[in-house]
Amino acid sequence: MHSLITNIKIQISDKIFVKDPETSVLGKKIIKESIILIDEIGFDNFTFKKLGAKINSNESSIYRYFENKHKLLLYLSSWYWSWIEYKLFFATTNVDDSFEKLKKAITVVTEKIEDDLATEHINESVLNKIVITEFTKTLHTKEVDEENKEGFFLIYKRVITRLVELITEVNPEYQYARSLASSIIEGALHQHFLRDHLKTITNCNEEISPTAFYLNLILTLLKKNRS
Amino acid sequence: MHSLITNIKIQISDKIFVKDPETSVLGKKIIKESIILIDEIGFDNFTFKKLGAKINSNESSIYRYFENKHKLLLYLSSWYWSWIEYKLFFATTNVDDSFEKLKKAITVVTEKIEDDLATEHINESVLNKIVITEFTKTLHTKEVDEENKEGFFLIYKRVITRLVELITEVNPEYQYARSLASSIIEGALHQHFLRDHLKTITNCNEEISPTAFYLNLILTLLKKNRS
DNA sequence: TTATTTTCGATAGTAATACTATTATATTTG
């Protein structure tokens, strides 16, 4: 299992970083502490200088790993979606019924993430929090098209594509599998955000999870052709 | 009709601006040209200095209207949602059938916006484009909770609440009206964005609109209790 | 074990950003 995690890490495009942070102690420290610092002060207020101070290292040393903070966020996001892809794989293997499989997949992509202690230098729970508030910022830039061509969003798109496959397996007649998949992934993050900050425009709270909302949604939406 | 537009404008919280841009020629110029400039170079690259150069005015003069560019974006977003609220009102009045009403409402909040020539200093079509790419940035800051308390997102939340009412009218048994409404509003912007930039993870294109996707969704999701 | 490479920290420096303050000049309004 540990080797599989390592494999997932390798999938992150080497165009995102200057030097692979997994290859050194400082690199791993940058990843670990940047997650915590971004969560604390928000991505907009986050700077390499502040991170340097936090890890008792120098601003210029961090630049040796990442061109800028945007690339660092891209790296963290890719890592996150890789992690989700990995969980998706394990949640759906050996499940025969296609609707059961889809339900498991929906659960993985919409539920609140707990820390996995197997990855020492990454706290998945905190990473999940920063993905909820900051992920859209990786997409919403003037450089999306170039960065998309460079493959920076490949893992994210692969997770969505996997969900599309599962939806199509459940109901091959459904016309909007891709839009449904992408809106579930995006929407789940959004519902988590609303639950934390704009409670009046969501039904999600301590009792009702975004997962419940989306499980109910796909049940109603795709049930026609269920066996 | 023109006076109604004026009324809508007045609804924008005066905590968002230092001086109401509607009250002067320079103010209106700031609004008009900032929409165009943000669309051109993106919000991240947008500065008051650049805007000043574009409108042959001074950076410091713009600061007399808005504290910073974040507040300006909040203003533009509020204006946008006000505009949507106004369109929502007209689209649903004198429609008796509740499902027809909901369909009209969904259309208003998910369709591509055309410019309305009645508002000289605002190009709604371009404003729609910047809302698609930049709106989430108004929410995803460390200051959301304070700004929410100050009422900066009131109009946005009111649009969602209106949609919740219409959903509940169609199907009072449906458990997730608020989450559905908020995910439609957010998701429609997202689908527009994907159509423009990440085409492989959406079904939306020139033929299929986000509106079609969401009309199909609510039809299937809420039809049980339709009359 | 020594030599070589690489990694890292420290310092310095630049251009741009995000403002604030002041003052003089327009422009509006009473």
Next chain:
DNA sequence: CAAATATAATAGTATTACTATCGAAAATAA
């Protein structure tokens, strides 16, 4: 026409977002 208000121009500060250089430390290879 006078008074009030709005705007433009200039200057200045702190922070950000980097780049470049250099020497020391650490890792690795011969």
